Amino acid sequence: MKFFIDTANLKDIEEAKELGILDGVTTNPSLMAKEGVTGQSNIERHYRIIAEMVEGDISAEVIATDYHGIVEEGKHLAGLAPNIVVKVPMIKEGVKAISHLTQIGIKTNCTLIFSAGQAILAAKAGATYLSPFIGRIDDINWEGMDLIAQIAAIYNTQGYETEILAASIRSSKQIVDAALAGANVVTCPLKAIYGLLKHPLTDIGLANFLADHRKAAEVANG
Ligand code: G3P
DSSP states (O other): OEEEEEOOOHHHHHHHHHTTOOOEEEOOHHHHHHTTOOSHHHHHHHHHHHHHHOSSEEEEEOOOOSHHHHHHHHHHHHTTOTTEEEEEESSHHHHHHHHHHHHTTOOEEEEEEOSHHHHHHHHHHTOSEEEEBHHHHHHTTSOHHHHHHHHHHHHHHHTOOOEEEEBSOOSHHHHHHHHHHTOSEEEEOHHHHHHTTOOHHHHHHHHHHHHHHHHHHHHHTO
8 A cells, every 4th residue: 555645745755755755745725834835836836845845646626626627726736846747626527627637638536435435436437546535535424435435345346446545534543444445546745654653562662672682681790
C-alpha cells in the first residue's frame, strides 16, 4: 500500500518525506485555504513547489464544475509539473472530463466518493485513483471501511485498474483498517502516520535493552 500525505503544509510534507515512506501528496481547495494559499498564481506556485519536493503523484483539484472548464483546468494543472494528478469531483461533468483526460494521457483522481456505484463509474471512465472519503462516512455513523472493502471486491472481480486511495483518514487505526480492506493507497495527516510508530511494549523493550547494555558495560569495566 502506498502512503500519501493529505496536506498542503510544506513542513509536514518535508517531515513525511524525511521519514522515507512518502509516495505522494493529496491536496484539496480546503487544505490549500488552510495554509493561506490564495490567488491563482500563488496556488500554482504552491503546487509546483510540492511537485518538486516529492517525486510521487501530487493531486491538484480543479475548481471548475462544467465539462469544458474541468478539461481546460485539468490540462493546465497537469502542465505545471510531470507528477501532477488532476483531482476531479464525482459529478456527471467530472466523469465525462475524467474520460477525456484519460484518453489524452492525463492522470486523474476522482474525489468525493461515497458509494460503490460512484466507484464503478469512475473506474469505467478510466480514473487513475479513486478517493472514497472514509472519515466523513464515519462522521454520519456509517461504516466507512465497509465501502473500501466493497469497492476492492468489485474492482478485483471486474479487473478495474483504478487504484483505491482511502481518503479522509484521520487516525492510525484507519490506516491499518484501510490496508486490511484492500486500499492501494492511503492518504492521511502526518500525525496519523506517526501514530503507527507507537506501542508501549516497544518503549519498555527498548528501555530494558539499553539498561541491560549499560549494566553489562559497568560490570565489565569493574
Ligand atoms: O483526502 C480528502 C480529505 O482531505 C478530506 O478529509 O478530514 O476533511 O474529511 P476530511
